[in-house]
Amino acid sequence: MTTPRDTPAPRRVRANGDGTVYQRKDSRWEAAGYVLAPGNTRKRIRVYGTTRKDALAKLTEKIAASNRGLPAPSAQGSLAAYLTYWLENVAVHHLRETTHTRYTACIDRYLIPGLGKKKLAKLSAKDVRTWLNQLRTTCQCCARGIDARRDQLRCCAAGQCCRKQLSPLTLAYVHSVLKSALEHAVREEEIPRNVARTVRTGAPRPRRFEPLTADEARQLLTTTQGHRLHALFELALHTGLRKGELLGLRWEDLDLDAGTAAIRRTLQRTSTGGLTTLPTKTRASERRIAVPARCLQSLKRHHEEQQRDRDAAGAEWQHNGYVFTTPQGRAIDPTNLTRTFTTLLRKAGLRRTRFHDLRHSTATLLLEQGVELVVIKELLGHAHIGVTATVYAHVRLRLQRQAIDTLGTVLDVPGNDESTRDNGDDPPLRGATVR
Known part of the structure; x- marks a missing residue:
């Protein structure tokens, strides 16, 4: 007759698919089981732990991920x-x-x-x-x-x-x-x-930009009068084109009779190809914009001056079709344009700012004139109107303040001067944030 002590303990049997767990000769515990692998296949994996519970927990976690459709990682390298x-x-x-x-x-x-x-x-x-x-x-x-x-x-x-x-x-x-x-x-x-x-x-913390005021923009354009790139700076302030878009503009992109410009490319310097024409920043940046009459006249004069440069250069002229070139017809390096812009700012007695801030100046001045946000979005080539709204939120807030102050003047009770006072809460134009 056997006693309870002589009866072997029942062996715990794991369900099919739960894997196996056993102790190795080095006293560590190893658990093995099949999990989902890339390519909708299955492979056997092994995990280890200091105790049976640790190894089993690791295997259970991987099998659970496999059951959710997540394949086991196949990367073995660094x-x-x-x-x-x-x-x-x-x-x-x-x-x-x-x-x-x-x-x-x-x-x-x-x-x-x-x-x-x-x-x-x-x-x-x-x-x-x-x-x-x-x-x-x-x-x-x-x-x-x-x-x-x-x-x-x-x-x-x-x-x-x-x-x-x-x-x-x-x-x-x-x-x-x-x-x-x-x-x-x-x-x-x-x-x-x-x-x-x-x-x-x-x-x-978002970057800050300082757009030119209307007086500063007029002062800059006055200073560029007579400069061979006057048409470029005038076009930049009137349309908000990016630096690369301005330098990548070709005469074939302009319709001076219809007063439009097709923005199809951008000119940038790369480490391998040097000055290279690339696609626009986004698909929304590839657009057709209206060119103001003032800029059309400047572009026509610029075209005549370019023809004179071409005649003077003779055989050294490099024809590439760009609207804005060097006196020899070569494309203008973006870095050289930045240097020219900095020199003109100093000559005009203006504070130092980035060339890209001309783009912000255009949008800010348009908003101040009551132009709708969707029109500015199309002109600047933003992918989403939310980008335009976020970047120029400070201008819209100030315009809202002016609007409600105007309404307050209309609704003001005679003899009440407190409502028309400025409380000093208007957000500043400069130091605006760009996200």
Whole structure:
């Protein structure tokens, strides 16, 4: 007769598909099971833990993800290897060359040194958050050896750290590059989810711009009278075209009789092709705009002056069809145009501002004249009217203040002077934010 002590304990049987769990000779626990793999196939995976419960929990988590349709990651290489592959085989075909150059610099400078050694499949949100926090608080002179390459040491190499840290905008840009790369890894089923999307960096403080006032714009145009690029600056202030769009404009794009211009391309300097014509920034940027009569007259005079330059240059003239060229017919480098613009600002006695602020000046002045937001959106070539509304929210708020003050004057009770006083709450025109 057998006793209860002699009866072997019943063996716990796991259901079909739950995998197996057993203890290895090195005292660790191993769990194995089949999960969904890329290509709608199944493969056997193994996970490990210090206890049976740990190993079983890891296996259960992976089987549960597989049951939700998430394939097991197939990436075995490092994040650095994948980022290099992504830049050379994916991003290069979908990004503008200038954007690809910035992405490459961002990856080489920040991503690979900080996270490159991590396995792509094992990268976690905690890894990304820790790296971003370190990047946010690290002096770049120390981390990248900037001070060591200077002729005169003034930071870490001299024992006096300047605490030159990344701006919130740069930090957000680096984070967005990582999110873009990992998003493609998810689409290729290399990893089950994009861990960078779960990390929040906070909204960076937007950049500030200072558009020209109406008096400053008139003063600038007066100063450019007689300059060979007067028509360019006049067209920039009247239409809000971007610098590359102005320099990429060809005579074939202009219809001087109908008073229109077709914006089809932009001129930019790239690291590989030099001065190159590229598609417009977005599809909405490819547009046809109306050209004011004043600009049409300036363009006709500019065309006559260009013909005289062509006759003077003779065989050295390089015909390329651009509206704005050098005296030899070559395309104008955007950097040289910026230098010319800065010189004219100094000559006019105006504060220093960016060439791109001419575009903001156009939109601001149009809003002040009561032009509808949708018209400005089409003129500037914004993809969505929300962009226009956000960028120039400060102007709309000030115009609202003027409108309600006008209504207050109409509804004012005779003898009540308090309602017409300015309370000083009007938002300033300058120092507006751009998102």
